[in-house]
Amino acid sequence: MRIARHFASIGIALAGACTAASACAQDAAPEPLFERMLQRDFRPKGIASVDRLAQDEVQKLCTETRDRPAAAEQARVLREQLAKIAWPADGRFLGDWRAGERLAQDGRGMTWADRPGGPVGGSCYACHQLSATEIAHGTIGPSLLHLGRERGASPEMQKYVYGHIYNAKAYNLCSYMPRFGVSGALTEQQIKDLVALLLDPESPVNRD
Amino acid sequence: MAPHSAMGCRRAVLAAAAMLAALVSAAGEPDRTSEAIAKYREMLDEANPAEFDEARGAQLWKTPRGPRQVSLERCDLGKGPGVVKGVYAELPRLFADSGRVQDLESRLISCMTSLQGIPEGDIVARPFSTDAGRSDIEALVAYVVGQSRGATMNVSLRDPAEHIAYALGERLFYYRAGPYDFSCATCHSQDGRRIRLQDLPNLTTKLGAQRAYTTWPAYRVSQGLFRSFQWRLNDCFRQQRFPEPVYASEATIALTLFIAVNAGGAVYNGPGIKR
Numbered sequence: 403m404r405i406a407r408h409f410a411s412i413g414i415a416l417a418g419a420c421t422a423a424s425a426c427a428q429d430a431a432p433e434p435l436f437e438r439m440l441q442r443d444f445r446p447k448g449i450a451s452v453d454r455l456a457q458d459e460v461q462k463l464c465t466e467t468r469d470r471p472a473a474a475e476q477a478r479v480l481r482e483q484l485a486k487i488a489w490p491a492d493g494r495f496l497g498d499w500r501a502g503e504r505l506a507q508d509g510r511g512m513t514w515a516d517r518p519g520g521p522v523g524g525s526c527y528a529c530h531q532l533s534a535t536e537i538a539h540g541t542i543g544p545s546l547l548h549l550g551r552e553r554g555a556s557p558e559m560q561k562y563v564y565g566h567i568y569n570a571k572a573y574n575l576c577s578y579m580p581r582f583g584v585s586g587a588l589t590e591q592q593i594k595d596l597v598a599l600l601l602d603p604e605s606p607v608n609r610d
Numbered sequence: 611m612a613p614h615s616a617m618g619c620r621r622a623v624l625a626a627a628a629m630l631a632a633l634v635s636a637a638g639e640p641d642r643t644s645e646a647i648a649k650y651r652e653m654l655d656e657a658n659p660a661e662f663d664e665a666r667g668a669q670l671w672k673t674p675r676g677p678r679q680v681s682l683e684r685c686d687l688g689k690g691p692g693v694v695k696g697v698y699a700e701l702p703r704l705f706a707d708s709g710r711v712q713d714l715e716s717r718l719i720s721c722m723t724s725l726q727g728i729p730e731g732d733i734v735a736r737p738f739s740t741d742a743g744r745s746d747i748e749a750l751v752a753y754v755v756g757q758s759r760g761a762t763m764n765v766s767l768r769d770p771a772e773h774i775a776y777a778l779g780e781r782l783f784y785y786r787a788g789p790y791d792f793s794c795a796t797c798h799s800q801d802g803r804r805i806r807l808q809d810l811p812n813l814t815t816k817l818g819a820q821r822a823y824t825t826w827p828a829y830r831v832s833q834g835l836f837r838s839f840q841w842r843l844n845d846c847f848r849q850q851r852f853p854e855p856v857y858a859s860e861a862t863i864a865l866t867l868f869i870a871v872n873a874g875g876a877v878y879n880g881p882g883i884k885r
Contacts (some may be wrong), residue, residue: 435774436781442859447854454788454853461786465793468784509806512789512851528805540743540805542797571791580790589788 421564450514460571469576476575483572486584495560495597502599503606504530512587520588524567524596529579532599533606542578543598550601550608563597615658647807650885660752660829660881663836667753670746676726685721685752687714698758699878702867704769711775711864715840716858718750737857738844739835748827755827755880763824763878765870772867775860779868782861783813788851796850796863807884819872825882831885839866 440455459479463471466475471479508523510516527536531545553559568583582588588596599605623714671682671694687697688705702713708720715737739745767773786793795803798813812818827838843862846853853863 436778439778439782439861439864440785443856444853444858445856450788450848450851450853452853454851457785457787461791464788464791465784513848514854538806540802540803540808542803542805542810578792578796580792585789600884 427533447514449516449518460575464576471575480572480575483569485551487568487572488583490590490594495564495594497591497598499598499602499605502595506594506599524588534610535606546600546607548608552605555601560597560601563600564593567593568598645688650857657879658829658883660836660883663749663752664756667749670750671753676722676728682721682725683850684725687717694754696758696761698755699761699763700765702765702863702870704771707828711771711863711867713863714751715747715755715838716863718747719858734857738841748836748838751827752836752881758878759880761878763870763873763876765874767871775864775867776871782865783868790851792850794846813869813872816872819869820876823869823873824876824879827880828882828884830884836881882883
């Protein structure tokens with residue numbers, strides 16, 4: 403599927419082998435020792451509580467397999483992740499691309515230095531190229547420049563982009579991309595604004 | 611490095627920072643952006659304000675301080691009491707007297723408490739410099755690492771405790787958690803990636819670990835402050851959306867050891883200078 407391929411490279415899998423120097427020394431640090439270290443050596447600060455250290459199923463599976471889970475397990479957890487997406491009740495996916503651009507530029511939110519209930523951005527430019535005018539973009543994720551121009555803005559495409567921002571792990575299980583809807587970082591309206599940014603022909607992503 | 615006056619040095623850094631804006635906007639095409647940044651870094655290398663922190667650290671090192679009014683000149687950083695030359699290239703390591711694997715910062719705390727009698731709480735109250743005040747321990751770090759410039763990185767795993775620390779550090783490096791599912795590896799396990807304009811070292815490769823580790827600790831131009839390796843890790847965990855790592859804790863030392871071992875064989879070239 404062409405659309406899927408466009409996003410697939412976000413979750414570059416790591417080489418499964420341990421680094422040479424370690425000689426696969428994982429056994430030298432048994433799980434309980436590691437767990438004790440986490441409990442002892444991290445402390446809550448601001449909004450960043452220590453319960454953030456507990457892994458959910460995706461985090462655990464991707465950590466243990468170095469982002470290469472076995473096919474059967476991967477298919478099962480992908481289905482679970484897809485079920486976590488709350489689709490818009492009004493069936494609409496396109497918001498305001500101008501608000502989307504502001505969100506894409508905004509890298510704030512969720513750190514111990516951020517206020518509780520303070521603004522949370524999409525941090526999109528941290529990892530993606532989105533527009534021709536913003537050259538200060540990261541390269542961890544693929545370029546999304548001209549996404550709408552190249553892929554169109556069909557209802558299926560809108561739904562796909564909405565779902566991907568809401569829960570990237572429903573499409574690519576060990577993607578490096580955060581699950582902005584599942585984590586509560588972004589609201590339904592904010593995700594719609596980002597969908598518009600990516601797909602609207604008038605947005606800086608598609609018009610240059 | 612040639613000596614500079616404080617003003618001259620800072621002016622040179624500001625000039626380089628201004629040049630960055632010019633270079634980046636002149637670059638135009640995104641693929642030329644990294645080239646422009648590399649040029650900016652070259653310019654920065656010519657004037658590193660970290661030497662002022664090194665000088666302050668050298669003074670702190672030899673001045674009698676604390677309740678016992680002794681200097682740190684009998685502090686054992688791994689090569690025997692009082693030896694500073696080249697020690698950073700072999701840290702972290704296991705210390706027989708403490709029975710712990712220690713990095714430079716945790717070892718400095720040991721010396722300040724055991725030799726000078728300074729309560730640990732007083733030392734870790736200000737582990738990092740801020741605009742409001744400078745950290746003594748960061749200045750000491752600047753001095754000590756500066757004395758390892760030119761030394762070959764040689765952190766080895768001899769004792770089982772060091773093997774365990776390495777393995778714990780490796781586990782922590784790949785541990786995905788938090789609201790954004792990030793691990794260290796999210797940003798630091800691929801070549802040639804950036805966040806915004808910031809190049810990200812691939813710490814899973816020898817070359818990537820070497821380049822990163824041998825240029826930290828560093829003077830951070832955008833903050834106007836010298837930064838220790840403990841600070842570097844702390845700020846990574848902040849951006850990872852994790853809770854805060856305890857200063858000089860086993861977790862931070864294990865992670866440091868993991869990266870330091872991976873950087874083996876490189877010539878240490880700190881303190882560095884960063885954007």
